[in-house]
Amino acid sequence: MQPKSRPIQRVAQAVSKCSAQAAIYGKCIVVDYNSVHKDKCAKEFMKLKDCYLAASKSSR
Amino acid sequence: MRNCMPPPCRPQQLLSPTLSRNSAARRCYAFQASGGPIIEVFNRRTKWLQKERAAGHVEQSRQADYLKDEVASRVCERLLDIKRHFPRALDLGAHSCNIARALDRENLDPSTPTSPPVSTKITELVAADSSEALLFRDADLPSPESSTMAVTRLVLPTEETIPFAPETFDLVLSSLSMHWINNLPGVLAQINSVLKPDCPFIGAMLGGDTLFELRTSLQLAEQERKGGISPHVSPLADTRDVGGLLQKAGFKMLTVDVEDIVVDYPDTFALMQDLQAMGESSAILGREMGALSRDVLIANEAIYRELHGNEDGSIPATFRVIHMIGWRESDDQAKPLARGSGKINLKDILENNNN
Numbered sequence: 001m002q003p004k005s006r007p008i009q010r011v012a013q014a015v016s017k018c019s020a021q022a023a024i025y026g027k028c029i030v031v032d033y034n035s036v037h038k039d040k041c042a043k044e045f046m047k048l049k050d051c052y053l054a055a056s057k058s059s060r
Numbered sequence: 061m062r063n064c065m066p067p068p069c070r071p072q073q074l075l076s077p078t079l080s081r082n083s084a085a086r087r088c089y090a091f092q093a094s095g096g097p098i099i100e101v102f103n104r105r106t107k108w109l110q111k112e113r114a115a116g117h118v119e120q121s122r123q124a125d126y127l128k129d130e131v132a133s134r135v136c137e138r139l140l141d142i143k144r145h146f147p148r149a150l151d152l153g154a155h156s157c158n159i160a161r162a163l164d165r166e167n168l169d170p171s172t173p174t175s176p177p178v179s180t181k182i183t184e185l186v187a188a189d190s191s192e193a194l195l196f197r198d199a200d201l202p203s204p205e206s207s208t209m210a211v212t213r214l215v216l217p218t219e220e221t222i223p224f225a226p227e228t229f230d231l232v233l234s235s236l237s238m239h240w241i242n243n244l245p246g247v248l249a250q251i252n253s254v255l256k257p258d259c260p261f262i263g264a265m266l267g268g269d270t271l272f273e274l275r276t277s278l279q280l281a282e283q284e285r286k287g288g289i290s291p292h293v294s295p296l297a298d299t300r301d302v303g304g305l306l307q308k309a310g311f312k313m314l315t316v317d318v319e320d321i322v323v324d325y326p327d328t329f330a331l332m333q334d335l336q337a338m339g340e341s342s343a344i345l346g347r348e349m350g351a352l353s354r355d356v357l358i359a360n361e362a363i364y365r366e367l368h369g370n371e372d373g374s375i376p377a378t379f380r381v382i383h384m385i386g387w388r389e390s391d392d393q394a395k396p397l398a399r400g401s402g403k404i405n406l407k408d409i410l411e412n413n414n415n
Contacts, residue, residue, distance in 0.1 A: 011358070016327065023362070026362040029363050039284070045285070
């Protein structure tokens, strides 16, 4: 029997399908990482999260 | 004559001061009181639970032993330089007896093609750890037939007190466990005390910039998602601190050096899973309880990859291992001469050699 995959593995798998959005979000933070504040890259993160949610739904 | 006899209550009066003096002379834990108040950084119970749980998943725990096995064999390599036999050795913070396994491995010495395992130098190894499950994880596995070393496993109530009489051991080893100790100066002083004179302590601990990639990217992710940060990667001793600590504990002829081990992982989730399987999850007091939120994890993955990621898509994690060797003081050790006692000018010698 296949061992039940841990929730974190499902998250990892879903995130791995969103590398384009992750790169955009990462660049937004890293471009000026000395002045990061809350929701500095909220727009980019929401795109990443939308992609993640879609990916995690389709894999289920 | 009868009047000169001491009153009957006298012996009792005499008894009490002698008794108290005796008990004062028997105290041997005074060294723990040296130094300032102990600052608690790590939650010992959390750490113990993490190790017990990690050892409960035997297969995963064995798979995540790569770092400890590597460092243990590097610690044992340092033993090759000491031409001596050690009747009794202590492995403090033994995990799953990684050092005992490394000692039993043959041909550890790269300079000779076939060399006997280092364990032939040791008669008895006491492997001590606070986590019973981790310590006895591989106790059922047979040791190699060539091994002549007896391994005694000992479960400690806490790794911060070493329950042995002074001058018990000919060698103390420690690999990758001292970075979880709250009272490092106290433990080093105790190690010094359980060693016989002119005997070495060889240790390795994580320090300095260990996991700096994870530390920075988690800070950025939490700052951006939540607007504040909480500690997730331990504060660690720096290389120069370790030299000072060893000196303060009374060790002589110190050697401290640093090695960076960089491990590549497919993603941050794999890194964190492996840290958990090693029993090396965060156990800082005052950390945010519970798991990291999913948003922070997703943000962390993106930032880590962008900030530190390799070109081939993997992510590096740096483990900085501080190796230390210190010797218990003894009268027949070589000592530096007193300052100002030199008779020959070094400048003259160097200039003459050039001519």
